[in-house]
Amino acid sequence: MRVFKGVFGIYSGKKEVSATKLIISTALFFVLFGNIAFFQHVFSIYPISFQNIGFLGSLAVGLTAILTLFLTLITSRYTIKPTLVILLIISSFTAYFMDNYNVVIDDIMIQSILETDLSETSDLASWRVLSYLLLLGVLPSLLVQRVKLVSLPLKKTVLYKARDCVVSILILTVMIFSFSKFYTSFFREHKPLRYYTNPSYYLYSIGKYAADILSPQETGVMPLGKDAQVVKRHGEERNDRKELVILVVGEAVRADHFSLNGYERETNPLLAQEKIVNFSEMYSCGTSTAYSVPCMFSHYNRKDYSPRKGRTNENILDVLNHTDAIDVLWRDNNSDSKGVALRVPYEDYSKPENNSVCSDGECRDEGMLAGLDHYIDQHPGRDILIVLHQMGNHGPAYYKRYPEEFEKFQPVCRTNQLEECTQQEIVNAYDNTLLYTDYFLSKVIGLLKGYDKSHNTAMLYFSDHGESLGEKGLYLHGMPYAVAPEAQTHIGSLMWFGDEIREKIDVEKVKKHKDQRYSHDNLFHTLLGIFEVETGVYNNELDILYNPSFGLDLIGGNIRTMSK
Secondary structure, three states: OOHHHHHHHHOOOOOOOOHHHHHHHHHHHHHHHHHHHHHHHHHHHOOOOOOOOOHHHHHHHHHHHHHHHHHHHHOOOOOOHHHHHHHHHHHHHHHHHHHOOOOOOOOHHHHHOOOHHHHHHHHOHHHHHHHHHHHHHHHHHHHHOOOOOOOOOOOHHHHHHHHHHHHHHHHHHHHHHHHHHHHHHHHHHHHHHHOOOOOHHHHHHHHHHHHHOOOOOOOEEEOOOOOEEEEEHHHHHOOOEEEEEEEEEOOOOOOOOHHOOOOOOOOOOHHHOEEEEOOOOOOOOOOOOOHHHHHHOOOOOOOOOHHHHHHHHHHHHHHHHOOEEEEEEEEEEOOOOOOOOOOOOOOEEEOOOOOEEEEEOOEEEHHHHHHHHHHHHOOOEEEEEEEEEEOOOOOHHHHHHOOOHHHOOOOOOOOOOOHHHHHHHHHHHHHHHHHHHHHHHHHHHHHHHHOOOOOEEEEEEEEEEOEEHHHHOOOOOOOOOOOOOOOHHEEEEEEEEEEEEHHOHHHHHHOOOOOOOOEEHHHHHHHHHHHOOOOOOOOHHOOOOHHOOOOHEOOOOOOOOOOO
16 A cells, blocks of 8 residues: 555645646556556667667656646646546556557457457456456556545636646657657557557557547448349359358458368368368458458458448448348357348347256357358348357457367366466367367258258358467557467458359369468458449459359449349
């Protein structure tokens, strides 16, 4: 308790304290206790040495000056206490996740946090996070509340604020110019270091996210592919054989843990027995579900996509709907569709009311297959796309994601506090979850095989992003894409085709290109191609399965039917 009192300069609840002293004390508290991850990353690049000690000290002083300046500008006598309390509580959580999982709280992470449901939040609860909340949030907040602020006239308050701002700017300027050689590389070459400053970077990220949400937007959702229509194939009438495609959207599956990609452990034993095409070089659009899922269904490529564009434009499901020939169903065992399935039939399988395969509060992906036979039989003479959004390898509680019989690799990490487990225990739990995904995908294929005589059947599998498992101190996912490790962007992906569609797709030709680099950018156009949809938004160069014998060709940005 004395440590907190010393930092805050509070020794008695009766002593009056100036706003300046309270703000500087809080800023110093943030630097000393809330920025451990930041300084750990700084020390890895600028080790503590006689040559670096001055620069490292200037970073601490400069960060304190920046926070003092910011807090001085945004607070008044009447808002200072609630503002500091809110920041202390939030910063205690961000410190926990940065210290223990090495995550970055950017605008994409802010979006993910706001879209996280209760079950996902419960996976992150632990005694350790509560200790951070208590020591870095609650206790200093109580001390802030005890402070009696000096009452000053408005004129003096304004003058003192101006003085504090000027002094903070002068200190920051002196620090930068005194160690300009260091700061040149710090700002130009080591930008990711700033991602770990607390609370400054998450406040910037909140502002960036809010600006995107609150910016003027188009009325409604912009239509896309209204010209879409299903064309004839090889001279056949459309009512002969219909497409039945199941698209599985995986969760947090990294490519290098697929045995199909050469991983030393057998994590895909059942899929290895199927006639699948495995895409070894598939990359995600983002590093979080909230970003990747809308992006992968969007017609924008990764470089052009933004969450705002995802919200205000129709996606591939809408384009397929515009044909009036394709029925779309979304079943979800994750948090939700992240806005992708707002205009198509949607079913929530994350709760026992719909999912019959649940135990101990965990609903299995396998439950999404129940009743699909009935759905398919109720849509005769129609092409069908079914999207199954998995819980998959959702962390950090990997051990919850699979039934007991899939626990092949042992010992496993049986807690959501990954810092308490060895890296091997974490990997074991993660790989067991891959075994269950392998089983689930084999069940999907088994279901489709039952319709191979009546439909052109296919299964497409794309994970939404990858996952870090402790490499270089990184866990989970959500790093900014520019600095994210390949473990978070290089994803598992494969396809299976029924006997009747294999020749039309020319699977042997697809196999020849299966190891070239693909990404989520290809999904939109691949779905249009497999359903043989003619529309001006289709680009056959991005269609993984493009086959001229389908009767489609891209001419000047438009689709035309090729003459036979």
